[in-house]
Amino acid sequence: NAGVTQTPKFQVLKTGQSMTLQCAQDMNHNSMYWYRQDPGMGLRLIYYSASEGTTDKGEVPNGYNVSRLNKREFSLRLESAAPSQTSVYFCASSEEYVGSPLHFGNGTRLTVT
Amino acid sequence: KNEVEQSPQNLTAQEGEFITINCSYSVGISALHWLQQHPGGGIVSLFMLSSGKKKHGRLIATINIQEKHSSLHITASHPRDSAVYICAVRLHYGGSQGNLIFGKGTKLSVKP
Numbered sequence: 611n612a613g614v615t616q617t618p619k620f621q622v623l624k625t626g627q628s629m630t631l632q633c634a635q636d637m638n639h640n641s642m643y644w645y646r647q648d649p650g651m652g653l654r655l656i657y658y659s660a661s662e663g664t665t666d667k668g669e670v671p672n673g674y675n676v677s678r679l680n681k682r683e684f685s686l687r688l689e690s691a692a693p694s695q696t697s698v699y700f701c702a703s704s705e706e707y708v709g710s711p712l713h714f715g716n717g718t719r720l721t722v723t
Numbered sequence: 724k725n726e727v728e729q730s731p732q733n734l735t736a737q738e739g740e741f742i743t744i745n746c747s748y749s750v751g752i753s754a755l756h757w758l759q760q761h762p763g764g765g766i767v768s769l770f771m772l773s774s775g776k777k778k779h780g781r782l783i784a785t786i787n788i789q790e791k792h793s794s795l796h797i798t799a800s801h802p803r804d805s806a807v808y809i810c811a812v813r814l815h816y817g818g819s820q821g822n823l824i825f826g827k828g829t830k831l832s833v834k835p
Binding site: 653700708711717 | 727753758764766767768773809811827
């Protein structure tokens with residue numbers, strides 16, 4: 611019963627390096643999301659995908675790209691990491707109906723030096 | 724202006740106490756979620772409310788749509804309830820759950 615699997619758990623990057631955060635869910639959900647969580651702030655949406663092949667920008671998309679590879683997988687890419695992207699990143703998935711619960715991955719703690 | 728405000732920001736209680744965490748919002752919503760973030764960082768959904776009241780074990784969540792307010796109550800609190808509790812609202816104009824707005828969370832510590 612894996613739910614939402616997110617990798618890696620920790621990552622340290624130097625400014626300008628690139629990396630991809632991976633997320634996969636096994637609940638057959640159409641909707642998937644990437645959030646970032648910063649101290650003193652609520653979770654903020656980076657990108658979301660309502661279905662395979664579609665993606666939409668959230669509140670803080672700058673500096674990120676996403677790819678909905680198939681129904682299971684939704685990856686987040688930092689092309690040129692910046693210290694402002696130091697954060698904890700969460701992937702989540704849900705069904706589409708109003709009020710369906712969100713299922714979160716365990717998070718990735720990213721530090722950009 | 725924050726559209727979702729939680730209070731208190733931090734809360735320390737003794738084991739067994741009754742706990743209330745509040746969430747106020749300033750926009751029209753179609754649903755409100757309560758989430759729990761464990762000290763290790765994982766986040767789980769506790770409740771979704773669009774009206775009334777829900778109960779699960781020692782947790783009770785209520786919502787008053789007219790007053791734009793929700794409360795999360797914990798009865799007979801226990802140290803394992805120590806976590807950050809997050810309120811999130813789904814905006815009324817629909818679309819996917821990409822339009823959830825999250826509060827900053829209430830950090831609860833229950834002492835034995």
